[in-house]
Amino acid sequence: MADEPVQRGLQDVVALESQICFIDGKKGRLIYRGYDIRELAEHSTFEEVAYLLWYGRLPTSKHLDELRRRLGGLRELPEPVVRVLAEMPVNANPMDVLRTAVSALAVYEPAETQPGSSSIGGALRLTAVLPTILGYYHRRRAGLPPPEPNPALSHSAWILNAIRGTEGSELEIRALDVALILHADHELNASTFAARVTASTLSDLYSSVTSAIGTLKGPLHGGAAERVMELLEEVGSADRAEETIRAKLSRHERIMGFGHRVYKVEDPRATILREWSRRVGQAKGNLRYYDLLRRIEEVVHAERGLYPNVDLYSGSVYTLLNVPKDLFTPLFAASRVVGWTAHVLEEYQDLRLIRPTAQYVGLTDLSYTPIEKR
Numbered sequence: 001m002a003d004e005p006v007q008r009g010l011q012d013v014v015a016l017e018s019q020i021c022f023i024d025g026k027k028g029r030l031i032y033r034g035y036d037i038r039e040l041a042e043h044s045t046f047e048e049v050a051y052l053l054w055y056g057r058l059p060t061s062k063h064l065d066e067l068r069r070r071l072g073g074l075r076e077l078p079e080p081v082v083r084v085l086a087e088m089p090v091n092a093n094p095m096d097v098l099r100t101a102v103s104a105l106a107v108y109e110p111a112e113t114q115p116g117s118s119s120i121g122g123a124l125r126l127t128a129v130l131p132t133i134l135g136y137y138h139r140r141r142a143g144l145p146p147p148e149p150n151p152a153l154s155h156s157a158w159i160l161n162a163i164r165g166t167e168g169s170e171l172e173i174r175a176l177d178v179a180l181i182l183h184a185d186h187e188l189n190a191s192t193f194a195a196r197v198t199a200s201t202l203s204d205l206y207s208s209v210t211s212a213i214g215t216l217k218g219p220l221h222g223g224a225a226e227r228v229m230e231l232l233e234e235v236g237s238a239d240r241a242e243e244t245i246r247a248k249l250s251r252h253e254r255i256m257g258f259g260h261r262v263y264k265v266e267d268p269r270a271t272i273l274r275e276w277s278r279r280v281g282q283a284k285g286n287l288r289y290y291d292l293l294r295r296i297e298e299v300v301h302a303e304r305g306l307y308p309n310v311d312l313y314s315g316s317v318y319t320l321l322n323v324p325k326d327l328f329t330p331l332f333a334a335s336r337v338v339g340w341t342a343h344v345l346e347e348y349q350d351l352r353l354i355r356p357t358a359q360y361v362g363l364t365d366l367s368y369t370p371i372e373k374r
């Protein structure tokens, strides 16, 4: 393998076969198990999409009720994990908190962590409990009482309730539900790949999700939405967009929320979230973020021909839902956990250790010098 061309960042490398998610980067299409994301965002719920990703087919009403009932019943945190959370500094990074809590959970739930298990019990548990961890952490730092798991709420309503103490209006819940549907899976993105690499060693589901959370944290992946809101704060008003963006580009800075490894046209998730950003903004009488983002889009496209990705508009929707910006990436995790776990379960069905090779460019013929002679 010594003289094979190196595919930096594994770009365009087809690493495995999967039946979960298809991205057509040239046409801007995203498909979950055969269904176009636009149809799912229009008609389905997050729970339906979770069922689809895990089981490979849309649920009947009976299956969906059963799934909702099971998720609703798995929201409580074990007492020792609550104690782990209570020990964390209130200014800890929420993704560090999430990663640590999932890792700690594994210690107390050994039945769910059998390596190679094809049971979706662990997937349900992690999906149900991530919002509780977030809510617990956030409410504690805000000096508020801990979230009280309510099994009757939908996943999105529970997330809003766990963070804010109230699930809010139908529009708010639906806006979050659509955002979660759009984030639930995305083929072999970096965090899903990390989860599959971990699973491919026949490690367990909780370890795989812990790897994925650490990978999602980076600003080139899940951390971009938060940076977009920082950009909006920096730009301030639409008339300053051109000057600010041009200055950044001339300093070779990346504009967060633009560009994608796979999409060569607009990310279909950005198209849907743009509309939701407008819809929620209008309902709340605040179109400032939407207008500013539209202007930034025009400038970035004119200057570099780049298209928005999913992260450009998600932060504006979350901000309008009163979710603090350091919880955007954890929210992403609370949705993508479905994709991670679906991929891990698929990995176990067709297991092959993921272990690429490197092109060695170092030295080979040095002779050892005793330490006293160096």
Ligand code: ACO
Residues within 6 Å of the ligand: 009, 219, 220, 221, 222, 224, 253, 254, 255, 256, 257, 258, 259, 260, 261, 262, 304, 306, 309, 310, 311
């Ligand atoms: N701002 C400015 N220039 C950009 C951007 C951007 N957001 N994205 C790509 N470019 C430029 C690069 O500078 C590069 O230019 P060059 O060839 O003159 O050096 C060219 O476009 C190609 O960029 P690459 O880095 O090779 O593209 P890659 O496929 O590796 O990058 C990535 C994809 C990491 C998403 C990139 O577009 C980026 O950094 N975007 C900003 C971060 C972001 O929004 N991330 C969220 C992605 S979606 C998600 O993970 C959920």
